[in-house]
Amino acid sequence: MPLAPAAQYSPQQPWGGQVGGPPQNSGKALASLICGVFFFFWPVSVVAIVLGHLALSDIKKSAGRIAGRGMAIGGLVMGYIGISLVPILIIAAIAIPNLLRSRIAANEASAVSTLRTYSTALVSYASQCPNQGYPPSLTYLGPGASGADKCSRADLVEPRMGTEMPVKSGYRFYYAPESYDAAGHILKYGLAADPVTPGTTGVRHFFTDESGVIRFTTRGGADAHSEPLP
Numbered sequence: 001m002p003l004a005p006a007a008q009y010s011p012q013q014p015w016g017g018q019v020g021g022p023p024q025n026s027g028k029a030l031a032s033l034i035c036g037v038f039f040f041f042w043p044v045s046v047v048a049i050v051l052g053h054l055a056l057s058d059i060k061k062s063a064g065r066i067a068g069r070g071m072a073i074g075g076l077v078m079g080y081i082g083i084s085l086v087p088i089l090i091i092a093a094i095a096i097p098n099l100l101r102s103r104i105a106a107n108e109a110s111a112v113s114t115l116r117t118y119s120t121a122l123v124s125y126a127s128q129c130p131n132q133g134y135p136p137s138l139t140y141l142g143p144g145a146s147g148a149d150k151c152s153r154a155d156l157v158e159p160r161m162g163t164e165m166p167v168k169s170g171y172r173f174y175y176a177p178e179s180y181d182a183a184g185h186i187l188k189y190g191l192a193a194d195p196v197t198p199g200t201t202g203v204r205h206f207f208t209d210e211s212g213v214i215r216f217t218t219r220g221g222a223d224a225h226s227e228p229l230p
Contacts, residue, residue, distance in 0.1 A: 029068030032075025045082025170201025
């Protein structure tokens with residue numbers, strides 16, 4: 001009767017032991033990596049960090065039976081990135097609305113100042129062009145060529161404001177004659193300033209006329225019946 005062959009030593013197993021399967025990936029490491037992908041959600045970043053550390057601990061204690069160290073480290077890195085973004089997001093959440101309010105306030109102040117500039121220019125125009133009264137449009141207030149008729153291009157405002165519907169500092173300006181005498185002289189006018197993007201470039205709508213009083217409203221366009229500025 002033939003003898004059974006002697007057991008052979010294998011470097012992959014202890015003497016006389018059984019061959020084990022390949023290392024299994026750590027479920028915690030995989031979960032950490034998946035959570036890390038969504039690092040922009042702060043609570044998920046915390047989960048990625050916790051699972052990553054637990055996975056690394058399990059992998060270290062397993063003596064090679066558990067794999068996934070790279071996934072755990074990847075989840076940790078992205079988790080810590082997410083945590084580091086929290087202060088930035090908090091600062092942005094506070095600063096952006098304040099910046100928007102500051103911008104709106106500056107635009108509204110600029111619109112009021114521009115309306116006053118227009119009021120002065122319109123009075124000057126009516127004075128130097130008595131046969132016309134107030135101008136038919138804002139283009140008559142802008143600069144013209146040297147020697148041009150001062151009642152067609154009065155050179156009373158800067159070039160960009162001497163256009164049909166000028167835009168400045170987030171506001172668009174609308175001018176319209178409103179009353180004529182028998183000779184066709186323009187006696188009254190309306191001048192409105194509306195935010196180009198309500199709520200973003202400005203909140204209040206403004207209006208003035210030949211009285212020089214500037215009025216405003218926060219709902220729709222302002223007119224001669226709106227509340228005067230204090």
